[in-house]
Amino acid sequence: MRQLLLLLRKELLELVRTKRAMVLLIVFGIFGILNPALAKLTPWMLSLMGESLAEQGITFGAITVDALTSWTQYFKNLMMEYILILAMFSSIFAQEYQSGTLVNLLTKGVSRGKVALSKLLAVQLTWTVCYWLTFLVTLGYTAYFWENALPAGIWLAAVCAYMMGVWLLSLELAFASALNSGMYALLLTGGVFALFFALGMLPQLTRFLPSHLGDGLGLLTGDMASSDILPALWVSLALSATQSALCVVGIRKKQL
């Protein structure tokens, strides 16, 4: 346990000292502000463009903006959050493999599994903090501007979107622990996501696919029932556990 805590501390210290933690917190904080801000500014922007659009024959009725508009924006921006966090951690194993920094630690008798586990924990912990930071900032501003800041279904939708990040990160780390290149790990993760996304074309499969966990907006609007998304949540949990185990296998097989 002491070894795992020491390794986890090292990972977190790396995030802080290399300024990556700061960058992530700032960007995810900005995401949080952006969601309600965009919703708030939408009527103003449309009125700016209104005249020129009217000349082309496009006219608007009265635009109502409410808490739901802000949450719509939140779910639209999720993809950027996933890409950012995946890009940030794609080289977490490769940089150690390439520079040989793990050799000193492993020759102290540390098991490779603990090294993998410390990285998995550090990455998921970072994602948890970043994701819920964006959520809370969005929630705060939404509550400030509009009533009913927490529409029915928001918690389940938010947890599902969070789990999609957990699933994607554990998938990326499973690739990363077996490869010497962060870029390949990122591309393969993108490839698997695209594959799941393509499978989603079959309507009977959609509710089981973790790639659709970010589509929870329907829960807020009433277009979707919780039974439409819960199976995918369980699948994402099972896959995340399996992929984390594969990440440990990957580092064990790695020749250093």
Place this chain on the structure above:
Amino acid sequence: MDVLEITNLNKRFGERTVLQDLSLRVPEGAIYGFIGENGAGKTTTMKIILGLLAADGGEIRICGEKVGYGQTRTNRFVGYLPDVPEFYGYLTPREYLALCGGLAGVSSDTLRKRADELLELVGLSASANRRISGFSRGMKQRLGIAQALIHRPKLLICDEPTSALDPAGRKDIIDILRAIKSETTVLFSTHILPDIERVCDRIGLLHGGRLALSGRLEEVRAMHAKSGFVVEFAEESEAVTFLSAYPGGEQDTPSKLLYPTGTRADMIAAMTKLGGMQLCPLKIEQREPSLESLFMEASAE
């Protein structure tokens, strides 16, 4: 007692055989020079000892315990200094030693004292709280020794610790190895032979995947001892003049004379002759097999 016992170790990379029935013993308290040309298999051997690489056959025991690939319990007996040790640049030496010591199971109470001791030993006390990212290669090598010794290992394995360093850096490392001799057994791989002569008491020469030569340094030298003596002059003309006055030798180089069968008495006679002729050589010495000649001899076989 032998700290390290290697018995009939085999390793192949594809078609290429790197180690072939390699057997080697390192007794407690030795500084063992592990010599071999580039690509002879020194690093491969060390990686197998550390459990970083799987062997194809044979057995390794450290302090009597068998070494296995991957799960490396025996590493608690071992300190390892890679040829180019790499560190986390965002940590300070003190933090890095605390990490390594903690991972190796050193208790928190003793860790700080031990880290200070080692930083003093390797001459990094003044930089103990600076980030490692700004360190020179020599400083990193010295920190590498400190991290390898943090848990007081029974066996210190150094993979070409001096190869990448300038003469001053090399001297520092050799001095540190000498200083820790009483504390730990050292296995020291290199192809820089003067370093071996300065610090090692035993050698093993790896060639063709097995030990071509091994034993105590002086014994190995004695086994390959050569008779004769050498006289070296500053000028070729002096060498020629002396050779004609004192025959029986040959010109090894234009200004260097070799008397291959010369005895001790012959050498004294030669010195008397030199005095009589008012000739002052650069040096006159009994022939001793240099490690270099042993190396070349064994490598040529």
